[in-house]
Amino acid sequence: MSVSFGAIKALSNVTLSINDDSDICGIIGPNGAGKSTLLSVIAGEVSPSGGTVELFGDSNKKKLNPETVNRKGISRTFQIPRPFFGLTVERNIVTCGLGVNNLNDSQEKAKRLLKILELDKHAHSTAGQLNLAGRKRLELAKALMTEPKVLLLDELFEGLNEQEVDSLVNIVKNEIASSSIKVVLVEHVISALRKLANKVYVLNQGELIAEGETEEVLSDEVVIEAYLGKQKV
Ligand SMILES: Nc1ncnc2c1ncn2[C@@H]1O[C@H](COP(=O)(O)OP(=O)(O)OP(=O)(O)O)[C@@H](O)[C@H]1O
Numbered sequence: 056m057s058v059s060f061g062a063i064k065a066l067s068n069v070t071l072s073i074n075d076d077s078d079i080c081g082i083i084g085p086n087g088a089g090k091s092t093l094l095s096v097i098a099g100e101v102s103p104s105g106g107t108v109e110l111f112g113d114s115n116k117k118k119l120n121p122e123t124v125n126r127k128g129i130s131r132t133f134q135i136p137r138p139f140f141g142l143t144v145e146r147n148i149v150t151c152g153l154g155v156n157n158l159n160d161s162q163e164k165a166k167r168l169l170k171i172l173e174l175d176k177h178a179h180s181t182a183g184q185l186n187l188a189g190r191k192r193l194e195l196a197k198a199l200m201t202e203p204k205v206l207l208l209d210e211l212f213e214g215l216n217e218q219e220v221d222s223l224v225n226i227v228k229n230e231i232a233s234s235s236i237k238v239v240l241v242e243h244v245i246s247a248l249r250k251l252a253n254k255v256y257v258l259n260q261g262e263l264i265a266e267g268e269t270e271e272v273l274s275d276e277v278v279i280e281a282y283l284g285k286q287k288v
């Protein structure tokens with residue numbers, strides 16, 4: 056797929072498949088590489104200017120509304136969390152389940168997620184009262200409520216301390232292991248990527264510059280030059 060915003064080419068002829076053996080595939084690359092745009096295209100929020108997204112036998116070339124996207128089994132988190140700020144944490148989560156479940160089932164499911172994500176002590180606080188780690192967890196809980204087949208995570212671990220990263224990595228691992236969700240993980244936190252993704256794609260200035268098994272890609276000289284050289288791995 057390709058995506059242009061006016062004169063900016065955010066993605067140029069990028070081809071990738073999440074329909075392989077890996078349950079979690081990673082997307083890495085420097086700032087502005089096109090990672091979030093890629094998720095937005097898969098989620099139907101941005102229409103590709105060239106190419107298509109094929110999901111479960113359907114070919115998408117156009118922008119889709121959020122209900123259609125959820126019914127297709129796609130769910131995403133946002134790099135900057137987007138809770139319903141004025142609603143309680145519990146209501147944020149319950150609300151996101153109402154497109155696929157009735158109120159009772161959504162409440163039951165929300166209770167389970169509140170516990171798993173250790174948000175239960177904040178259930179009756181407003182989302183606006185949560186700190187960053189809490190907002191990231193809420194973002195994940197909301198996305199899981201729509202019972203996705205494909206879950207798109209945009210920098211879920213950014214800004215968390217080491218302990219918060221480790222604990223959230225384990226939660227993601229357990230949730231994915233107990234379901235058949237395919238995850239696309241856009242991530243700058245390489246320690247989390249290493250623990251979760253068995254396949255990685257690397258974007259640089261809108262182009263796919265490497266793909267393959269995680270450790271191989273992370274030791275690739277082109278990738279180190281374009282991206283990893285700037286940070287500790
Ligand atoms: N809605 C938009 N309108 C105009 N330009 C955009 C839009 N969204 C993204 N861009 C541009 O497209 C390019 C890719 O942006 P994108 O947000 O996908 O990068 P990214 O890899 O997610 O970066 P980061 O690591 O900083 O989150 C950037 O040059 C960005 O400024």
Ligand SMILES: [Mg+2]
Pocket residue numbers: 090091092134
């Ligand atoms: Mg981004």
